[in-house]
Amino acid sequence: MTSYKTEPPVLLAVDCIIFGFDGEGLKILLIKRGFEPERHKWSLMGGFVQPTESPEDSAARILKKLTGLTDVYMEQIAVFGKPDRDTEQRVVSVVYFALIDINKYEHVISHDYRAEWFPLKEVPQLIFDHNEMVEVAKKKLKYKAALYPIVFELLPEKFTIPQIALLYESVYDIDLDRRNFSRKLLSSGLIIKLKEKDTENSKKGAFYFKINTEVYKEKIMSFLRFLPGWPID
Amino acid sequence: MTSYKTEPPVLLAVDCIIFGFDGEGLKILLIKRGFEPERHKWSLMGGFVQPTESPEDSAARILKKLTGLTDVYMEQIAVFGKPDRDTEQRVVSVVYFALIDINKYEHVISHDYRAEWFPLKEVPQLIFDHNEMVEVAKKKLKYKAALYPIVFELLPEKFTIPQIALLYESVYDIDLDRRNFSRKLLSSGLIIKLKEKDTENSKKGAFYFKINTEVYKEKIMSFLRFLPGWPID
DNA sequence: ACAAAAGTGTTATGCGTACACCCATGA
């Protein structure tokens, strides 16, 4: 035997959970599915892996198609492959999450898909097992973000410490002591203070910071804890 | 369009990284591949996902076929799906790791496969991208075991604290202070002291312990740290 | 008696946390 001829083929898909942060709370980007089955229902953005693509390539292509963005932080979450998860035929889906700067998205929005941002707590019913995928993605994000400073991928170039705090609060659904949080973050050397202040969101105004890319690249492969206790799960 | 007919099918495989611990160090179980291509070369145990199976089912079936064991701790690691990773045709592989009690294995060993245990540091060259899979598995194990007490899955029912310490040392390739480690573990309430001692491995003898299943089931979904610092990567 | 491994006691240090307090500013 020199081939796997007797083995049953499957279709390989990719689905993306796209996280964005608008200063209010964490959101995910969903589309209205444009084809049967389950046409016009809310769904994750997805597509099929092509012969020349790895699943990673495929995920990047799909993300670009919807958001226009490239070089986005993406991470493989899991494979969903129950025999009957798709009603049509056997489709196994590799699921990724992406962290994007929501502002960059807004300028490039593709109207080919009826895409909308949903707060994490108001995700509608989705097709197939997509709700389950979202749950797993949320869990993975929590897990990972507790150890690595990946949530900065969600922020614009300039951001304030209260904003980051809000972001962490949103990811973990907790309340942080902003005072301690601020110190912890500053002492990490991960962010650099700018001259400018954000005066929109408070009377006193909060200083803008930018990422210290040197330290960031180092710590993204290491880990650190900005969070009190361990509010994962 | 009510079907995905134009989409290219792929073959879906599963590969298992089987970890075992023999009191010396962490090992992985490899087989000599029994069919072409790459016949007679060292390989992970694997197989194809059947029409009625989820990838999880498939992984459990494959593990049982090699080791005779069921109800084993398994975890999905990642999907490997580069277009040309298999030389024969397009095969996408879902990779799992399994943690087994090596003693249970030894009684049920299947001789259909030429299987051998290899110390983590002496893994031979494997077919395709299997070496890469092993590396990812090691990393995931470290990551997870730093937060959850999963390594106990590798131990027999009775074990000593020095054994567990050795196991952690083996997983992380570090030296632990056995004195502090012992206290930390005891104070977690995770293990219960037995009357009996292991007198084989030392003059004084070390007390045997068993898992406190109540606490274990609770903590396996939570997390705790037995390790000083954070020796992940 | 000695070596070797198991295990206990003790202590310095630092981190996490709580919270009092000060600062800047718009209304």
Place this chain on the structure above:
DNA sequence: TCATGGGTGTACGCATAACACTTTTGT
């Protein structure tokens, strides 16, 4: 001048980690 959110100072406690020391037993 008061309310609001941003930010600093400080103090307490507990977990960590370092390491001196005791215990047990085979040789």
